[in-house]
Amino acid sequence: MNVYQDFHSKNILSYNFENDIIISDFGLKVLSGDEEYTKAADVYSFGIIAYEIVTGFLPYPDLPHNKDLAMKICNELRPKIPFHNPKLITRIIMRYWDARNQESPNTTTTTTPLDYQHIRKQIIPVDLIQIFQNQRMKKFLKKNLKNRLSQDFSELLNDKEENNVMVLIEVDEEPNKKSFTAHSAILRYRSSYFNKELSNLITLDGDNTNIKTITLQNISAQLFEVILKYIYGGIINTENMDTKTIFKLMIVANELEFEELSERLENHFVESKAPWLRTYFTFVYNSSFENNKLKNLEKFRNDTIAKYPNLIFESSEFTSIRESALVSILKLNDLQVKESEIWDHVIKWGTAQNSTLPEKLEEWSDENFITLKTTLQQCLPLIRYFQISNSDVMEKVEPYNKILDEQL
Numbered sequence: 001m002n003v004y005q006d007f008h009s010k011n012i013l014s015y016n017f018e019n020d021i022i023i024s025d026f027g028l029k030v031l032s033g034d035e036e037y038t039k040a041a042d043v044y045s046f047g048i049i050a051y052e053i054v055t056g057f058l059p060y061p062d063l064p065h066n067k068d069l070a071m072k073i074c075n076e077l078r079p080k081i082p083f084h085n086p087k088l089i090t091r092i093i094m095r096y097w098d099a100r101n102q103e104s105p106n107t108t109t110t111t112t113p114l115d116y117q118h119i120r121k122q123i124i125p126v127d128l129i130q131i132f133q134n135q136r137m138k139k140f141l142k143k144n145l146k147n148r149l150s151q152d153f154s155e156l157l158n159d160k161e162e163n164n165v166m167v168l169i170e171v172d173e174e175p176n177k178k179s180f181t182a183h184s185a186i187l188r189y190r191s192s193y194f195n196k197e198l199s200n201l202i203t204l205d206g207d208n209t210n211i212k213t214i215t216l217q218n219i220s221a222q223l224f225e226v227i228l229k230y231i232y233g234g235i236i237n238t239e240n241m242d243t244k245t246i247f248k249l250m251i252v253a254n255e256l257e258f259e260e261l262s263e264r265l266e267n268h269f270v271e272s273k274a275p276w277l278r279t280y281f282t283f284v285y286n287s288s289f290e291n292n293k294l295k296n297l298e299k300f301r302n303d304t305i306a307k308y309p310n311l312i313f314e315s316s317e318f319t320s321i322r323e324s325a326l327v328s329i330l331k332l333n334d335l336q337v338k339e340s341e342i343w344d345h346v347i348k349w350g351t352a353q354n355s356t357l358p359e360k361l362e363e364w365s366d367e368n369f370i371t372l373k374t375t376l377q378q379c380l381p382l383i384r385y386f387q388i389s390n391s392d393v394m395e396k397v398e399p400y401n402k403i404l405d406e407q408l
Contacts, residue, residue, distance in 0.1 A: 046096055047093045047094075047095075047096025047097045048079075050089070050092070050093050050096065051079055051081065051093055059079040060077075060079060064308070078097050081093065081094075165183075165184045165211065165212055166181055166182075166183065166184070166211050166212075167181065167182050167183070167184050167187055167194075167198065167211070167212050167213070167214060168180075168181055168211055168212070168213045168214070169181070169182060169213075169214050169215075169216065169224070170213065170214070170215045170216070170217075171215075171216045171217070171219045171220070171221050171224045172217065172219065172220050172221045172224075173217050176220065176221055177221070178221035178224075180224060180225070180228055182228065182231065182232075184198050184212065186231060186232065187231065190231045190258070191231070191256055191257050191258055192257045193255070193256045193257035194214070194256070197214055198212065198214075201213075201214070219252050219255075219256075220248075222245075223245075223248060223249055223252050224252070226249060227249075227252060227253065227256065227258070230258070230261060236249075236261065243273065243276050244280065244283070246265065247265075247269065247284070247287070248287070249265065250262055250265035250266055250269065250294075251287055251288060251291060253265065254266075254291050254293055254294055255291070259293075262293070262294070266294050266296055266297050267296065269297065270296045270297060270300050274300070277300065277304070278304060278308070278311060281304065281305075281311040281312055281315065282311075282312050282315040282317040282318060282320075282321060283317065284297075284301065285301055285305070285312060285321065285325055285329075286317075286320070286321050286322060286325055288301070289301065289324075289325050289328055290324070302332065305329060305332065305335070306332055306334045306335055306336060307336060308336075309329075309335050309336060309337040310337070312329065313337070313341070313342075313345045318345070318348070318349065319348065319349050319352035319353070321349075323378060323379075326346070326349060326379060327378050327379060327382065330342070330346070330379055330382035330383070331382060338387075339383065339384050339385070339387040339388050340388045340389065340392035340396055342383060343383055343388065343392075343396055343397060344396060346376060346379050346380070346383065347372075347376075347400065349379075350372050350375045350376040350379070351372065353375050354371050354372065354375060356371075357371065357372065361399055361400075366402065369400070369402035369403050370402075372400070372403050373402070373403035373404075376403065380403065380404065380405075385397070
């Protein structure tokens with residue numbers, strides 16, 4: 001088994017030579033046993049570079065890059081190569097990654113089988129990969145969601161008592177506020193949310209009008225237009241949507257109780273978009289933690305925050321999360337972070353909610369401490385003070401003693 005000194009592109013030195021990027025020596029390699037260090041190129045690292053260039057992805061995005069990962073790599077852990085990668089390039093990369101290969105690939109064995117024009121036609125440009133994935137999702141949703149549409153409309157056909165009225169649906173806020181019209185019968189059978197809303201509504205002008213109004217200020221006009229097309233056509237077109245918009249669509253579908261749609265989108269994110277969920281974890285957590293019907297996403301969130309708490313604590317968006325979201329995080333029992341660091345983050349969040357607090361703690365008045373105490377009244381009891389060392393108590397907690405109740 002080969003053990004390599006350098007693993008990924010960020011460890012590789014390079015320099016420009018006549019407008020070409022030249023990759024420097026990869027460092028030393030040692031074979032298992034008593035072999036001496038050699039100057040052989042680190043073929044694993046070169047395979048990783050080829051992987052990054054062809055796929056546009058970084059390797060192991062869901063794993064911390066530490067000694068444990070290095071040992072897993074030595075035990076033949078390898079990134080998963082996308083199915084659309086050209087087979088010839090895939091085979092070459094796999095040769096670079098084969099720790100049991102006694103004859104490491106070199107320049108000649110790598111370039112000889114390559115026909116540039118042929119390979120170029122096979123490679124899907126990195127900026128088109130998202131479009132490719134969205135097109136695949138579009139076909140998947142079109143095929144599966146129409147079944148539910150047919151079922152709903154069949155039930156409507158058999159309902160002889162439905163009083164069909166026009167419904168005015170007002171969404172978003174100024175200046176993006178927009179109104180849509182729909183049939184009450186269609187809405188009632190397509191969504192249990194609309195069924196409940198329509199059952200509770202009183203017509204605008206008494207019993208003589210045939211129009212009812214539903215207001216949904218927290219839903220954007222763009223997303224509701226997509227939902228309305230789904231209501232009537234059973235199709236979701238994600239071709240021109242970025243991943244963040246599709247995630248918001250899942251939240252809206254869940255809120256409006258389109259269970260099949262929200263479930264399929266949820267499974268898509270958990271199974272196929274885990275790296276994206278971690279990259280935008282603060283947004284994901286803030287947007288979805290109150291949606292208790294998204295059980296798979298909830299489990300993913302809790303597992304991720306427990307293992308990688310700094311994804312949210314050290315995020316630039318940390319201070320923007322809602323209090324209820326922070327409280328839910330503090331209630332987790334298996335956070336892999338020191339309690340003194342949790343204290344630091346809670347104080348940081350609390351002070352950020354009050355922009356008038358002085359920057360220097362020695363300039364704080366009693367009223368300033370009361371303000372912070374009020375802001376953190378739901379958070380402070382959740383900190384496990386007994387797990388904080390005496391030195392950290394004196395250095396970090398004691399300066400804020402005025403915000404703590406005696407029992408804490």
